[in-house]
Amino acid sequence: MQIEIDKKSGFCFGVVKAIEATDEMLEKEGKIYSLGQIVHNKEEINRLEDKGMVTINHHEFSNLKKKTILFRAHGESPESYITAKKNGHKVIDATCPVVLKLQQRVKQACDRMEKVNGQLVIFGKAGHAEVIGLMGQTHGKGILVEGMHDLDKLDYSRPIETFSQTTMNVDKIKEMISEIKKRINDPSLFKTNNTTCRQVSDRFAHLRSFAKKFDVIVFVGGKNSSNSKMLYEECKRNNPQSYFISNPEELKKEWFNDSVEKVGICGGTSTPFWLMENVAKTIPEL
Ligand code: SF4
Structure with a gap:
């Protein structure tokens, strides 16, 4: 069985930048507070939380004082910048350009x-x-x-x-x-004004042709990631044998019967590459 990971899938550059900033600060300071989920992917959040990241909501953010706070790629409203200043927080601003x-x-x-x-x-x-x-x-x-x-x-x-x-x-x-x-x-x-991001819109056309090349498509994405859901639906429209999973444990042996020769693995802009690699490694073990 041939298994291929889509090279164009995985984090967009905005998310890469936010994750790199977080990893770097965790190395330096050991602890960092992320205002909201840094990425809509539980597995990647678990990886960063194991290293010392703490995810907080806006209420917790306004009650904390003098902490290192990450503003994630999604960006924040002007009020959050005012609160950060008032509470003496150090802000790591990873808002996507x-x-x-x-x-x-x-x-x-x-x-x-x-x-x-x-x-x-x-x-x-x-x-x-x-x-x-x-x-x-x-x-x-x-x-x-x-x-x-x-x-x-x-x-x-x-x-x-x-x-x-x-x-x-x-x-x-x-x-x-x-x-x-x-x-x-x-x-x-x-x-x-057309302000959709090409990092997402270009992937629709790409996944349309990627999905058609394989007998089975395994789409890896967070359950709460709306771009993953939309991209998965595009795969499903072009290849009915497409399955959505969030981690390798959700793979099912019956998807890969004897007639399946080629399996494609892809994901959304919030899917870490390491997770798609873990899925690729697990399929032959099934
Ligand atoms: S706008 Fe959103 S999807 Fe586009 S690169 Fe930035 S974080 Fe990624």
């Missing part, structure tokens, strides 16, 4: 929209860390749109400018944009 740039663009657009009585729209998932950071740039004036049902919130007689969460599904965004275009009174009042 792509997210940082997007935060700045959202802030500038918000000011522009304010001047023309316009609406600043963010396409994204409520409660997602990156979205909270982006909405934080709008001083509560941004309008979060999760899906078509939220489009009724908009006033189509006033200007609208849209941005999206970097990991949002591109097809879903296209659908919403075309609906706004239909509803808006004057097309010149509408501006849209």
Whole structure:
């Protein structure tokens, strides 16, 4: 049986940067507090927590004083920077450069929209860390749109400018944009910005062809990682013999019957490469 790990799968550069910063600080200081889950992958979190990382929520963060705090790749809202300063924390800011740039663009657009009585729209998932950071740039004036049902919130007689969460599904965004275009009174009042991250969007096309090359696909990803779920669904659409697992223990012997000659292993932007390697090693043992 031939087993191949997809070389393009695994951490995106934003996550690599955050993990490297954490490993480095753990070597130096022995303990570091991560504000929220550093990556949506339990196995990688366990590895870092064994080395001394502690994951905290925003409530715990505001009660702690003078600690070393990691701001992860998803980015934080301006309030978190104010709290960190007030509580004397040392901040390791691992906000992904792509997210940082997007935060700045959202802030500038918000000011522009304010001047023309316009609406600043963010396409994204409520409660997602990156979205909270982006909405934080709008001083509560941004309008979060999760899906078509939220489009009724908009006033189509006033200007609208849209941005999206970097990991949002591109097809879903296209659908919403075309609906706004239909509803808006004057097309010149509408501006849209494509802010999905190519580290994610490029993988859809790549996995589409990768999935077709194998008899069986094993997709490795965190259960709470939305980009892993979306990428897995793309594999499944192109190869019905695709299975989602979070660790090697979830592999099932019956997936690899005698007719299976080629197995492809892939994962999301939050899947560590070492975990895919462990899966590759375990399959022959089954
Ligand atoms: S998916 Fe893109 S924006 Fe998000 S952390 Fe990775 S590189 Fe940065």
